[in-house]
Amino acid sequence: MTHYLSIKDIDNLSVWVKEARILKSQPKADKNLGANKTICMLFFNNSLRTRLSTQKAAMNLGMDVMVMNFGSEGWTLEYGDGTVMDQNTSEHVKEAAQVVSQFCDIVAIRAFASLTDKEQDEAEVVLNGFKKYAGIPIVNMESSVGHPLQALADAITLEEHNSKERPKVVLSWAPHPKALPHAVANSFVEMMQLQEADFVITHPKGYELNPAITKDVQIEYNQEKALQDADFVYIKNWSSYKEYGKVLNQDPNWMMTKKKLGSAKFMHCLPVRRNVVVEDAVLDSDQSLVIEQANNRTYAAQIVLKKILENL
């Protein structure tokens, strides 16, 4: 394995989840694996969980860590071919990627969707630029299209809390004041397609995710109906994909409540806006798995880094 760009880079999800859970029980067991290896974490967007959990995972493996915030500490990169760079971009990703890769063994990158240019977002210019030119393994710390470290942590969390052979898992859209990317939802959908589960997506009309990702996953526009007999409910806002990046709906009736949740477990990637996306009563209940999902971010990152290190 070389890169971890999407859920598709996992060759066997259930094996990875098992191995991640073993790491969780003894996080420092591989402390020599990363000795004399360096990870460079490049942030084109802000981060809390991803920043700290990935750094922690790298340190658990004995790696050196370098962090760079491209916005405040660097400059704007150019991604186009043949561009006459006489405007706002100061360096081409061709150079930046080749250069950075000489200072480290693995590059982890966070670069969100613009939500203004679908084509450019789907081209994943930052991630793919580094993949093309860096020549070393790239880890996706959330890109325009996916957030596979989050989805892997979600898979670990599901495995820890699931007691059924075929649980019912519902991904439900929720309202939010801002236009948010599709990355978390996309990767969760891709991950669920690798699971034994009854998986349903529910959202208002107009909020269909990219059909190339959802494929034949059942979409149910009636949230109440979708939630019936759910074992796990994953809540997430995203903006419209069709009317790209638009907020079409802020209907508070789509907020998750204790009543709607029933006896299901509640999941969310965080950060979450309380009483907008989900009410306090859910987050403050024992049914909420959000803190454990965040905890598992460390072990998701650690199993990914471990597999990359073993193949360097």
Added chain:
Amino acid sequence: MTHYLSIKDIDNLSVWVKEARILKSQPKADKNLGANKTICMLFFNNSLRTRLSTQKAAMNLGMDVMVMNFGSEGWTLEYGDGTVMDQNTSEHVKEAAQVVSQFCDIVAIRAFASLTDKEQDEAEVVLNGFKKYAGIPIVNMESSVGHPLQALADAITLEEHNSKERPKVVLSWAPHPKALPHAVANSFVEMMQLQEADFVITHPKGYELNPAITKDVQIEYNQEKALQDADFVYIKNWSSYKEYGKVLNQDPNWMMTKKKLGSAKFMHCLPVRRNVVVEDAVLDSDQSLVIEQANNRTYAAQIVLKKILENL
């Protein structure tokens, strides 16, 4: 011991000072104590001395360090209970604190007073939010109300330079162009209340610190009188507490001068505005202890972290 939130968390000041001075003489002696332990330093405000000295102290103890600037690298947290988070806050401290605590063993936090809302400042929402929800030891790297790492460094410095059984120590207000918090003055006052000393506070009328903190400490409005026969003069600006956060006075006559200082030692927490708070002649003289105070920040942080690590 679990937290280091204020001077009150020191069980025996003179013992801590002694132990800090031993650490100072052999800073790497406990290098294995922090092995496989991580401190996460969260900055809600800028920092130079605190950032570097706390990081150095942690490294001296063999800890891993993660630094996060919430402003430029993260987002705005919510502290209110039951808030409908449809405005500027993106994550509740309930989640942030629980999550961060999973990635480390100790959290150190800097969060200044707003100086606009006394009630909220005194509630110490950031520090207390993390204390309530993090479930791991919290270290105060300057909060609304206190700066106990500074005061502990000041105690070490006093001990190093004091030759009397009962020295006279004066805390004198000084002018400043901006409204500054009360944190440093508050913690210095609390620390002095644990010392054998004649302790006097002097400032213009209207600059009384919180009487719940100063208690029965002598307040002398005549600076000249206060400074008579002083052994140590601690200079610090703060804004009005009564007319909360207001600058009532910028009278340059309150600036500390070589003449006023006499033969006393000069102390200040830094950063200091030269020739506004204190004249060059004082800072550039042998009577100034400010550089040594800053140096002792490392050992103040180190004794605090050491005690926390020993009780983990």
Added chain:
Amino acid sequence: MTHYLSIKDIDNLSVWVKEARILKSQPKADKNLGANKTICMLFFNNSLRTRLSTQKAAMNLGMDVMVMNFGSEGWTLEYGDGTVMDQNTSEHVKEAAQVVSQFCDIVAIRAFASLTDKEQDEAEVVLNGFKKYAGIPIVNMESSVGHPLQALADAITLEEHNSKERPKVVLSWAPHPKALPHAVANSFVEMMQLQEADFVITHPKGYELNPAITKDVQIEYNQEKALQDADFVYIKNWSSYKEYGKVLNQDPNWMMTKKKLGSAKFMHCLPVRRNVVVEDAVLDSDQSLVIEQANNRTYAAQIVLKKILENL
């Protein structure tokens, strides 16, 4: 050796280059040399290569690294003597330098030219302020006047790719939309004056570098003539020195092209604006050494830090 402020701090360039190349072949060989030593990297300006390569070099030597961005994480320093600091500066370099030096063993500093005040830029107030007051070795990570880590990396790169006893090396100005500093060009010129080479500088009239630096180096205003039979062509934009900081010329005919380059090797310090400073065809050809120059930044920094550590 104590400081690395300019090329003049290299006692024997060819020996340093040789030693750097040995380090390059075994970068972790001196991993114990920096044990229990800390470097503090202070950035007053943004940085990618310098940030990562210097950090990597320090880690290769086993040092602890602390990074501080003065702009976003700190405040504005004062450099003047006797200033009444009632304006925008919050701390004097006298205090800042003395304080920082207590938390580390080496300070590395990046502080660009303002390009508005020649006298102040040439006084190198940041670098010289820290040199004067820190009392520990200072490393220049690009100052107003020089970028000696870059020039040392350039010397390593030249040595790696040169096969002649006396190669012809041309430093050619190129157009750029913004006013850029003279630091890289200055240090390259100073470094070339220590080399066996035919060295020519070419630029439009009005772009003469400081004659105190270029001394008797040949200046040829006709780029075509200058480039004849060149073995190495170093391209760099800089603003006018005479009309300090002005952009006098953006003539695209000065852009480097494959045709002009002939069979010479191409060098640039990066970041570079493609198709403004140099055309794609050059950067994407085998004649470009820019990625190797960036790679050698690590070993330039490492030999400098090694020599400093050996003399601590």
